[in-house]
């Protein structure tokens with residue numbers, strides 16, 4: 309199936325149908341929902357496109373109770389999306405060019421050293437014989453010229469190495485930047501759902517004794533959009549994101565969870581997380597947001613917050629669901645409040 313990293317789907321219809329016939333029963337046995345992600349993964353598995361993917365897929369979904377959409381998504385990202393990121397293609401091309409340039413420079417340098425060695429050997433042979441001084445002078449002159457040539461070659465080689473290492477550094481910076489961008493919400497400039505998923509997984513493995521979660525939703529946001537327009541809605545999201553962004557610290561991770569919903573992971577006791585939730589609620593309710601065109605203040609913005617504390621042993625999903633229940637109750641009980649679930 310070509311090289312190890314790239315999976316492609318270029319079969320003709322009968323072969324493709326055959327693969328699908330093989331993939332579907334495997335998915336049915338494991339009760340895997342027939343989403344495009346899952347089809348792609350199981351199709352690639354029966355295609356035997358990537359043994360490592362097959363191994364991970366079978367380990368992740370061994371039976372009918374093991375399905376977890378996040379695992380599917382992670383595998384899909386790893387084996388399909390990452391390979392096709394333009395950034396990564398550019399990076400691969402650049403690295404290939406650098407390696408080719410360096411190989412060329414190394415081979416030129418080796419040839420230079422080889423020639424120089426041959427000249428030295430020739431000179432020693434000449435000096436071992438009885439030779440006249442003219443011949444010696446000519447030989448020393450030749451050696452001097454070749455020494456200079458070799459020095460030049462070495463300088464070219466060193467500057468090529470330096471250029472290559474500069475380019476690799478630049479590449480590393482660009483890749484780190486694109487990795488960072490993939491975890492940032494472009495509208496609010498705070499971490500996005502992907503950043504949140506990673507942060508919560510990390511928080512729960514690192515210290516699950518004192519992790520709390522706040523899910524926060526702007527009240528009547530649809531009405532705000534309908535009354536003042538979508539761009540004003542976007543601005544409110546940016547302002548709320550800005551208020552939350554300022555709280556980011558070693559103990560507090562904030563993210564735009566989706567739409568008009570935000571999440572705050574607090575590595576602290578429930579009491580401290582509750583105080584923080586109240587602080588956020590009051591700070592947002594006190595905002596004076598003006599319309600840019602008329603400078604009129606739009607009505608108060610409030611948020612409802614669901615708060616919960618992690619219970620050791622439970623999954624991240626259950627933890628999040630409980631915070632969501634708190635949020636639901638906060639909306640039910642009249643909004644603009646914090647409910648601990």
Ligand SMILES: Nc1nc2c(ncn2[C@@H]2O[C@H](COP(=O)(O)OP(=O)(O)OP(=O)(O)O)[C@@H](O)[C@H]2O)c(=O)[nH]1
Pocket residue numbers: 495525526527528529530531533537538539540541542545566567568639643
């Ligand atoms: N402007 C803007 N609106 C968004 C964005 N993402 C989601 N929305 C809107 O957010 C609104 C969410 O509305 P609902 O889920 O009905 O809830 P709500 O109006 O906030 O009411 P409650 O949550 O019940 O208080 C929808 O109208 C979405 O279109 C966004 O990025 N920008």
